[in-house]
Amino acid sequence: MSTATTAPPAPAPTQDAREPRSSKHARRFGLPVATALVMGNIIGGGIFLLPASVAPFGTISLLAFGVLTLGAIALALVFGRLARRLPQTGGPYVYARAAFGDFAGFLAAWSYWITAWVSNAALAVAAVGYLDVLVPIHESTLATIAAALAFQWLPGLANLAGTRYVGAVQIVATVLKFVPLILVAVGGLFFFDPDNLGPFQASGGSALGAVSASAAILLFSYLGVESAAVSAGEVRDPRRNVGRATVLGTLGAAAVYLLGTLSVFGTVAHDKLVGSTAPFSDATNIMFGGSWGGAAVAVMAMISILGALNGWTLLSAQAPYAAARDGLFPKAFTVKRRGVPTVGVVVTVALASLLTVYNYTAGTEGVFEILVLVTTFTATVPYLLSTAAQIHFLLSGRSDQVSKARLARDGVLALAAFGFSIWLVAGAGYAAVYQGVLFLFVGVLVYAVMPARKSRAGAAGVTPEG
Template sequence: MERSSEGRPPGAAAGPAPGDGEAGASGAGRGTLGLPAAVSLVVGNIVGTGVFLLPAALAAYGTVSILAMALVSVGAIALAMVFGRLGARVPADGGPYAYAKDAFGEFPGFWNAWSFWLTAWIGNAAIAVVWVNYADYFLGWDSPTAQTLLALAALWIPAMVNLSGVRNIGTFAVVTTVLKFIPLVFVAVAGLFFVRAANFGSFNATGGGWLAALSTAGALALFIYSGVESVTIVAERIRNPARNVGRASVYGVLICTAMYLLSTIAIFGIIPQRALTHSRAPFADAINTMFGGGVGGGVMAACAVVSGIGAINGWTMLVAEMPMAAARDGLFPRAFARESRRGSPWFGVVVGTALTSLVVVYNYFGTTRGFEKILLIGTFTTVVPYFFSAAAQLFWLVTGARRVSGARLGRDLAVAVTALLFGFWMLYGAGQEAAFIGFLMMLVGIPVYIWTKAKRGEYGARETAPAPPSGRPG
């Protein structure tokens, strides 16, 4: 594909360079979501229900998982900084899709959109499964049928909120973020006073090599950072996206990093390792341990329920927004670009929620260890767009016509390389089974790409037959 001198497809608009700020903003003021709502969207999508169950999943690997979380946090901050730079340069909907397309061309852009779309609806299923565990703290519905129906309700109620319009999504994100954040901070801070060193257990509880345990624990921990790219997907709905996309990404990740590390250390130190590995509601169990039972555990379970609904609401938005951006560019079926009168991409919302519903049914009726499998597959499909986004930033720094220089160039290169290496590590940590299934699911996207291009009458380069000699019929 022919490319311009700045590495863009012909005709693509040149976005502002990093640091251009408001002067280079595209469509400043057009969006309906301000910086508080954008930060809330990032925090709300990152802090879903995963953090409420993750300490139990990580406990099986030992306290090496705390080191894994710290390393993953560094990688997530590097990614947020990369997204901030890319968002300033390309302040358009689509996030990782738009960045890969801008740097590498049409098909890599499509593949990133496809991978992220897989992540969004697969990840929503994992959130719904954890949500059911905490809802069952009150309901006690143990049958797979009842739990499936409960999970489906948790998926389709946020879908209705999304169908009602973008402004309602922003309000819902702010409200649910506030409601869930205060009690999580309470556990992260107050819980540190109840930590007992004997509860932490062994450094490596797997019986194998500690590096393998570190990598797998890191891959599981990455899932709770899914959402760092949230505002990049809906950049055109953010006020002054060239400025606020980067700020919201970095602020959101820093807030979540502090809370994640403190709360994980607190939970590990409050509940003995053996008991923690079997806990279905570790935060509620920690509150009960701290205060001897009573209503505390119920309050924390209620917060997890609110958190889950908020996260599903935000991810349902992203399930529709990414393919809509690709459909507008002719790389996804046109149906995904359809919007309702309220501005909701209704087709993407309905299709994404339906696919998530199938994964939920599979979790309860089709497999064992469903939650962990869904988590690792979701991690694999998450990392692919992250890796390409870091590569796009590195590509621009090395080949861009408007180069940065001096200390700023060194810093941006270091951040991009850190994010790139982080992507390699997380792909390895997802494991062979998740990588195999995830890659097969990505390959399914290629026939979709071919079909979409054919529907548009775009069949790629063709050979041109030589012209017949002068004076002779062709």
């Protein structure tokens, strides 16, 4: 295992020589697409249930949301700083490996990959739930499975078509889902009634306990802030645009979250909101009358989830692609066409599809729910390693020539982001952490095999890919 003293030198700031060159189907992301990628991946389908999920705690949950937003922005700023230093595809994998060596880099890539394909399976299942509002298919297991697989493979095909199409789909999905979300968030303010807010602290107990309890639900709303950093190799002028896209995307998502939740809180009566299964639908019905809100929200949710699946499918292939180039993942993951790691996309979608089929045929939701909870832990491993890497760079003097004030500011941001990441781990719960550690231990076995092959190839005088 490599240590910090034997860690490989930081990669060059230019495009890797092994990176396939662009074609008419591969196009580098500019700032708008990179920002849309961040926003689209942070905001999936969860926002449509979020107000009802935290309503039992009262409006104190808005305070928890504000604290979490500050933590997410700190994390976003740290990823922006790291991307300026190491603007390569792979994000957390690149940062962890440069700071702490191969093993830490592998853990970042492995845990991020698990998070991506398990989350994709969960997103597809959620999308089917919204589709059932429009076209009742729940009575047919076969139709339900077919719909879930379609939600996974359509974004997969868009990815295989090339980054040019990934960016186009992401822009369209982001616009289509944010227009109605902003309409409800802003329009709801005109129907805002303070009497609907209910008690400030509805759950009883201490205020700190209520904030922590509501935060446990809200903590994972900001997963995805690293999206632009993971795809830095596909972003034009990554030193400049990755940081900007990360911060702009996080701020945009935070504005939609906070304003949307506040509007629903003030539009739907608290006692009704606590038991709501479609809070945005209820708010729409109150705002405009009629009962068409459920169908409208179902369409918005499906568009939102498709956009998230489109972005997460790309990200799910980027981390193993970067690790495979260094001999830490199987060589097949280095195959790249039209700017997209094709093998990584296919393997990820296939694994998510198998998990989805199992979910619908096993006859129980327990196993699937545990796997989804695992992602709440595995997603934080790359965050912790990335923020620790930034602290390492600052303390070791491996930083750009900047003023002491800038170094101090970067240090405070890194510590805040590290604390935020620890809070994410704590919020995942004991069962999720336990299961997540088991997943990481399986990765240790994979790591034992891949570097061994790399070392044997080196001793034989050939490259790891040979």
